[in-house]
Amino acid sequence: MAKLKREISLPMLVAYGVGVILGAGIYALIGVSAGIAGNMIWLSFVIAGIIATFTALSYAELSCLFPKSAAEYVYSKKAFNINAISFLIGFLALIAMIVTCSAVAIAFGSYLQAFIEQLLGITLTSISLFGFQLQYGFIFALLVIVLFAIINFIGIQVSVKLNFVMSLIETLGLLIIIAIGLPYLGSVNLLDFSTSANGFSGVLMAAGLIFFAFLGFENIVNVAEETKNPKKNIPLALMLSLAISAVIYILVALVAVSAVPFGELAVSKAPLALVAGKLFGNSAFLLIAFIALISTANTILISLIAASRRTFGMAEEKAFPKIFGKVHKITHTPWLAILLITLVSIAFALIQDLSVIASIVNIVLFISFISVNASVIALRYKMPKLKRKFRVPLNIGKLPILSVLGLVLCFLMLFQFELIVYAIVLICALIGLAFYFLLRKLKLIAI
Secondary structure, rough: OOOOOOOOHHHHHHHHHHHOOOHHHHHHHHHHHHHHHHHHHHHHHHHHHHHHHHHHHHHHHHHHHHHOHHHHHHHHHHHOOOHHHHHHHHHHHHHHHHHHHHHHHHHHHHHHHHHHHHHHHHOOOOEEEOOOOEEEHHHHHHHHHHHHHHHHHHHHHHHHHHHHHHHHHHHHHHHHHHHHHHHHHOOOOOOOOHEEEEEHHHHHHHHHHHHHHHHHHHHHHHHHEEEEHHHOOOOOOOOHHHHHHHHHHHHHHHHHHHHHHHHHHOOOHHHHHHHHHHHHHOOHHHHHHHHHHHHHHHHHHHHHHHHHHHHHHHHHHHHHHHHHHOOOOOOOOHHHHHHHHHHHHHHHHHOOOOOHHHHHHHHHHHHHHHHHHHHHHHHHHOOOOOOOOOOOOOOOOOOEEHHHHHHHHHHHHHHHHHHHHHHHHHHHHHHHHHHHHHHOOOOOOOO
16 A cells, blocks of 8 residues: 655744644734733733643654654544544544634635735625525635645645745745834833733733634644654654744734734734734735735645544544545545545535634644643553653653643633534534444444
């Protein structure tokens, strides 16, 4: 059987991580967060980055022990050996990635429609197709999913190189805002807690929201089987990607509240465009819209890669029908897994409420992060003699304190969503368990 090729170098992997972390989140979250934390929003980014680092360290240790594509499934399986729970963790992580792709594709479609309308001075309404009236934004969303699915199929090297270029563009856009906005630093008191809605507690509340902007680092481990020297490069890429992203986020936050009063940021539908308007003038809309297009497109590409590799990895571990573990002989990509993920992503794109979709993703990923941190703790005692090329620092005996903190903090973050979101996640979990028992009964899996 054909195998995945190890073609991803450390720089490509870091670009992959930065690309998915610096996704669409910064464009939407900075305004709402500024309304909560005021001029102290930069501190909220610092706190959120530290929390994300706790779980990233756990991923780093586990990726050295088990450099597999179906990361969360494998970690849970090795740590607890409860087949149904391990399958459910892997299944929910897969659902989160598919839904992320669909949600960001919808955002991409909206951005592209607005960009075309502004550029050409026209209004795009809808188009009649097979008797249905379809919005142009929705059509653009479907097209971008199909386009990046084809690129994903062509080969991981092509996909990661394209990701590298798009990551540079979106990062460059934020760096331009930072560079031109630096003269504004000092125009406001950046240590004024009174501008926060509830003092330091307001800073913490904003940090909980901002944490979502750091999501994506966990996808790095899902290309382990296509990474050169994964036991060394995966932990390095995790830490470097988070560090680079955190520095950029903090600097953007400092510039944003210095250039524009936090109250104006809070009520703006396009807060970074508002900042850019102060810095660049009337051409800001097209500039930020273009960068947002690149950013959202990059997130779609990485989501498709990560979801297809998770599907492939679970099939390889016999936790998914083995047909999805087939690798194309020419492109060396899991083509049937890519096809499945593409079709399901298109189906989820039919949901239009992005806030609900995003909340589903967040709660599922927090569950995954709890499992990952718990796996590190359990394996320290269950398999203490395993050679660990990377260990989570700060330990009391075998107990990794930072993994414990990561577990507790992710658990606490589960209690900030609406009831409807918990209901949807519960339904997804029940579907996952039903799917597991059905596959076992039909003998399509071997766990």
